[in-house]
Amino acid sequence: MSEGDVIYRPEALIAEDIDAYLEQHQHKTMLRFITCGSVDDGKSTLIGRLLYDSKMIFEDQLAALESDSRRVGTQGQEIDFALLVDGLAAEREQGITIDVAYRFFATEKRKFIVADTPGHEQYTRNMVTGASTADLAVILIDARKGVLTQTRRHSFLAHLVGIRHIVLAVNKMDLVDYDQPTFEHIVADYRAFANRIGTGQFTAIPLSGLRGDNIAARSDAMSWYDGPTLIEHLEAVDLGLDERAGKRLRLPVQWVNRPNLDFRGFSGQIASGSVHPGDAVRVIPSGKTSTVARIVTYDGDLEQAVAGQSVTLTLADEIDCSRGDVICAADDPAEAADQFEATIVWMAEEEMLPGRNYIMKIGTQSVSAAVQPPKYRVDVNTLNHLAAKSLGLNDIGICELATDKRISFAPYAENKDLGGFILIDRMTNATVAAGTLHFALRRAHNVHWQAIDVSREAHAAIKNQRPRVLWFTGLSGSGKSTIANLVEKRLHALGKHTFLLDGDNVRHGLNKDLGFTEADRIENIRRVGEVARLMTDAGLIVLTAFISPFRAERQLARAMMAEGEFIEIFVDTPLNVAEERDVKGLYRKARSGELKNFTGIDSPYERPENAEIIIDTTAMTPEQAAELIVEQVLA
Amino acid sequence: MSLTHLERLEAESIHIMREVVAEAERPVMLYSVGKDSAVMLHLAKKAFYPAPPPFPLLHVDTTWKFQAMYALRDKAAKDAGMDLLVHQNPEALDKGINPFDHGPLHTDMWKTEGLKQALDKYGFDAAFGGARRDEEKSRAKERIFSFRNASHGWDPKNQRPELWKLYNARKAKGESIRVFPLSNWTELDIWQYIHLEGIEIVPLYFSQPRPTVERDGLLLMVDDDRFPLEPGEEPVMRSIRFRTLGCYPLTGAVESEAATLPEIIQEMLLTTTSERQGRAIDKDAGGAGMEKKKQEGYF
Numbered sequence: 001m002s003e004g005d006v007i008y009r010p011e012a013l014i015a016e017d018i019d020a021y022l023e024q025h026q027h028k029t030m031l032r033f034i035t036c037g038s039v040d041d042g043k044s045t046l047i048g049r050l051l052y053d054s055k056m057i058f059e060d061q062l063a064a065l066e067s068d069s070r071r072v073g074t075q076g077q078e079i080d081f082a083l084l085v086d087g088l089a090a091e092r093e094q095g096i097t098i099d100v101a102y103r104f105f106a107t108e109k110r111k112f113i114v115a116d117t118p119g120h121e122q123y124t125r126n127m128v129t130g131a132s133t134a135d136l137a138v139i140l141i142d143a144r145k146g147v148l149t150q151t152r153r154h155s156f157l158a159h160l161v162g163i164r165h166i167v168l169a170v171n172k173m174d175l176v177d178y179d180q181p182t183f184e185h186i187v188a189d190y191r192a193f194a195n196r197i198g199t200g201q202f203t204a205i206p207l208s209g210l211r212g213d214n215i216a217a218r219s220d221a222m223s224w225y226d227g228p229t230l231i232e233h234l235e236a237v238d239l240g241l242d243e244r245a246g247k248r249l250r251l252p253v254q255w256v257n258r259p260n261l262d263f264r265g266f267s268g269q270i271a272s273g274s275v276h277p278g279d280a281v282r283v284i285p286s287g288k289t290s291t292v293a294r295i296v297t298y299d300g301d302l303e304q305a306v307a308g309q310s311v312t313l314t315l316a317d318e319i320d321c322s323r324g325d326v327i328c329a330a331d332d333p334a335e336a337a338d339q340f341e342a343t344i345v346w347m348a349e350e351e352m353l354p355g356r357n358y359i360m361k362i363g364t365q366s367v368s369a370a371v372q373p374p375k376y377r378v379d380v381n382t383l384n385h386l387a388a389k390s391l392g393l394n395d396i397g398i399c400e401l402a403t404d405k406r407i408s409f410a411p412y413a414e415n416k417d418l419g420g421f422i423l424i425d426r427m428t429n430a431t432v433a434a435g436t437l438h439f440a441l442r443r444a445h446n447v448h449w450q451a452i453d454v455s456r457e458a459h460a461a462i463k464n465q466r467p468r469v470l471w472f473t474g475l476s477g478s479g480k481s482t483i484a485n486l487v488e489k490r491l492h493a494l495g496k497h498t499f500l501l502d503g504d505n506v507r508h509g510l511n512k513d514l515g516f517t518e519a520d521r522i523e524n525i526r527r528v529g530e531v532a533r534l535m536t537d538a539g540l541i542v543l544t545a546f547i548s549p550f551r552a553e554r555q556l557a558r559a560m561m562a563e564g565e566f567i568e569i570f571v572d573t574p575l576n577v578a579e580e581r582d583v584k585g586l587y588r589k590a591r592s593g594e595l596k597n598f599t600g601i602d603s604p605y606e607r608p609e610n611a612e613i614i615i616d617t618t619a620m621t622p623e624q625a626a627e628l629i630v631e632q633v634l635a
Numbered sequence: 636m637s638l639t640h641l642e643r644l645e646a647e648s649i650h651i652m653r654e655v656v657a658e659a660e661r662p663v664m665l666y667s668v669g670k671d672s673a674v675m676l677h678l679a680k681k682a683f684y685p686a687p688p689p690f691p692l693l694h695v696d697t698t699w700k701f702q703a704m705y706a707l708r709d710k711a712a713k714d715a716g717m718d719l720l721v722h723q724n725p726e727a728l729d730k731g732i733n734p735f736d737h738g739p740l741h742t743d744m745w746k747t748e749g750l751k752q753a754l755d756k757y758g759f760d761a762a763f764g765g766a767r768r769d770e771e772k773s774r775a776k777e778r779i780f781s782f783r784n785a786s787h788g789w790d791p792k793n794q795r796p797e798l799w800k801l802y803n804a805r806k807a808k809g810e811s812i813r814v815f816p817l818s819n820w821t822e823l824d825i826w827q828y829i830h831l832e833g834i835e836i837v838p839l840y841f842s843q844p845r846p847t848v849e850r851d852g853l854l855l856m857v858d859d860d861r862f863p864l865e866p867g868e869e870p871v872m873r874s875i876r877f878r879t880l881g882c883y884p885l886t887g888a889v890e891s892e893a894a895t896l897p898e899i900i901q902e903m904l905l906t907t908t909s910e911r912q913g914r915a916i917d918k919d920a921g922g923a924g925m926e927k928k929k930q931e932g933y934f
Contacts, residue, residue: 011904011905014901014904014905015901015905018897018898018900018901019897021901021904022827022830022897022900025823025827026639026641026827026831027639028639028640029637029638029639029640030639030640030643030644098792099776099791099792099794100776101772101775101776102768102775102776102818102819103768103769103775104768104769104819104821106823110640111640111821111824113819125796126794126796128796128798129778129796129797129798132798132799133799133800161798239637254650254653254654254657255653255656255657257683257685257686258686259685259686259687263685265685267653267682267683268650268653269646269649269650269800296684296685297681297684298680298681298684299681306638308638308642308643308646309638309642309646310645310646310647310649310650310653310682312684323657347796359805361801361803362801364654364657416799417799417800420798420799420801421801422796422798422801422803424803424805429803429805429806429807430795431795431796431797431798431803434796434798
């Protein structure tokens with residue numbers, strides 16, 4: 001090919017008739033694709049070439065590129081196109097791609113967003129990030145090296161995230177003398193692998209990113225190749241948008257728009273199908289039905305909206321519908337379930353903890369989800385199924401998972417918006433995994449789900465916590481209930497499963513037959529201790545807030561619990577302070593003799609001698625006390 | 636019915652904005668009065684119509700913007716029915732920090748520090764910015780939901796994976812998210828959208844005779860009498876316009892006759908330099924100027 005060949009030279013049209021050019025540009029469609037492959041297969045060079053040939057590199061950028069190339073480039077005196085896309089300092093220093101970079105160019109027919117994804121295995125999560133929004137994947141292969149481990153890995157991941165259009169770009173053909181048998185051999189190799197992962201069709205193109213062969217213009221050196229150039233192919237690929245629009249309506253509700261009492265709209269981006277005023281719809285998971293009243297937009301009401309558009313619907317009836325619900329075609333709604341089989345790509349340094357609760361974000365829903373130990377892990381290189389108890393960084397496994405409530409969904413293969421999910425760690429807020437739902441588990445599967453013995457440990461494991469009894473003791477009015485309440489709120493916010501036993505919920509039911517004699521008070525504490533023990537067996541963190549003045553009864557409760565699970569918290573408030581507060585007026589009554597056997601007045605309080613935590617309420621606020629306790633309990 | 640690229644971009648930006656409003660506690664939109672801010676504000680009106688956008692606009696002011704920018708800023712906020720918060724770093728104000736005498740300190744104090752102060756002052760946990768990935772190399776790498784630690788820093792080597800359109804907006808107290816709804820728009824897309832939608836922009840983008848002086852290869856407009864003229868220096872009337880707008884003493888103009896949007900687009904498409912070329916900020920610190928600034932908390 002000659003020097004001057006470029007993808008697209010609209011200058012003449014722009015110069016002569018800008019309105020005609022704008023009209024043409026306005027009606028272009030958009031294709032998003034990724035380039036991936038092994039480390040030195042020339043991905044960045046190919047993108048650099050695409051940008052350069054489509055005149056997306058300006059003079060000042062080119063000048064910077066030329067000086068950078070000489071300083072840190074790997075192409076001698078030549079321009080190192082990779083420097084165009086490797087934008088982070090660490091990348092330029094190390095000469096590798098760490099994170100996905102997005103670049104833009106256009107031809108006469110289309111606008112393109114290309115994501116240059118990293119080849120190194122340790123940055124797989126960034127590769128998957130780029131792949132998840134792509135319509136097409138260009139898998140680069142160095143013609144001298146053939147199909148490598150990373151070629152397979154990336155092909156597998158591209159297939160996993162559902163990229164249907166695969167281009168096998170056999171690069172650096174100039175370095176193998178444009179040899180046809182070399183190309184054919186690589187294509188045959190790749191076809192064997194593609195068939196095994198189920199990719200099926202792909203388009204193979206022999207090219208040279210560095211020299212520009214078969215990128216924009218046909219290569220004279222490879223007259224044996226009669227397929228499309230890379231650009232021709234990218235321009236012609238069917239985007240499948242019409243197919244998505246042809247399916248039934250799915251609109252995940254993002255936000256309920258309520259500017260005033262007269263308007264209640266449901267905003268979201270249509271995941272599939274189309275919608276018109278008057279259409280019958282069903283809200284999933286609730287199953288409530290209504291009809292579409294209006295399709296409201298800033299530019300006026302619409303008669304129709306299709307997949308991909310962000311709209312606001314109003315419904316004819318006042319039905320319950322909020323963020324996370326999916327508005328569906330009434331006669332063919334989405335499924336709802338709470339147990340699934342899924343493929344999971346683990347993306348965090350800390351390995352997956354089966355049974356632990358993660359936040360699952362799917363569509364516009366966020367729920368709590370626990371993942372079972374993997375059925376198996378996939379060796380991406382051999383495609384072998386390996387036994388695994390967990391998943392580590394970059395592992396891909398097939399797992400069952402359960403959500404804490406029913407969610408609307410679709411198998412990922414049918415609808416990416418309703419079948420793709422991420423898992424978020426509750427404590428660090430990091431995105432730790434991505435997954436694709438296969439199907440919901442049916443009742444028959446549920447039996448299997450329950451096969452493990454539901455032991456004390458199993459109860460605790462599924463809640464991702466150690467059971468505890470936080471036994472608050474102290475004088476009446478010392479602040480036990482106040483602090484215990486704050487502690488429970490904090491633990492709850494951290495996703496812990498708790499229960500607070502106090503006078504209010506015990507006296508009126510379980511212990512309503514008991515009075516205030518010494519024997520009754522001991523029985524009271526014994527019963528509370530037994531209930532607390534059962535609750536720890538169920539895996540809960542139990543908080544009790546009773547005066548419990550006697551060492552012996554506290555010792556009795558302690559002895560019921562498993563080793564290390566009983567935490568005695570002495571809320572140490574001096575009698576005169578508690579009496580001065582006298583929140584319930586009980587001290588006054590006790591002093592006047594109206595109330596008998598009142599702790600601290602005419603009945604003793606035995607100070608704990610070895611409490612795990614002592615709270616001096618004269619030295620800290622209840623909030624500080626709660627913080628201190630939560631810290632120690634979770635340590 | 637296939638959506639065009641602009642329809643796809645518009646729908647994506649609206650989706651992003653609604654996610655933020657649904658998941659963040661106190662979102663805010665950074666509004667710099669430039670063309671990207673104008674498009675972002677327009678998209679926000681669309682996203683929440685018929686309600687006004689349910690967050691305020693925040694202008695981190697340096698006191699050195701063009702007069703025409705201040706005028707449009709106040710009008711645009713009023714038209715949108717949104718609260719406009721203006722923050723000027725009191726320390727920079729006190730010390731009289733300006734681009735003529737203080738060089739890079741001007742950007743650091745007014746913009747980077749000023750932004751951090753404003754976000755902390757109001758406790759915003761999510762802030763929309765109008766940056767695009769086609770502008771600059773480190774921006775090309777940034778997520779749409781870009782996590783910032785409690786001191787507003789960006790860690791480019793450890794970004795959260797961001798799959799499909801599932802944005803993770805969760806963060807601990809004090810941490811925040813910068814959100815870039817225009818990430819996938821190009822300069823051409825912005826101009827074409829402004830043209831198609833009839834969005835009001837600062838007149839400085841259109842060519843007109845304006846008083847100018849030439850300094851260090853940049854053509855600067857003398858926007859007010861704070862501009863210190865060198866001995867013998869006389870402002871010259873030239874037909875100029877701006878491709879990007881910032882502090883007037885730091886923003887280079889181009890000589891141009893383009894006075895309509897199609898003419899601007901035509902000129903842009905036939906030009907041979909990138910839009911940030913007129914900005915001094917990107918050239919600091921070698922190839923990693925913007926990346927370093929972002930790590931320190933700059934938008």
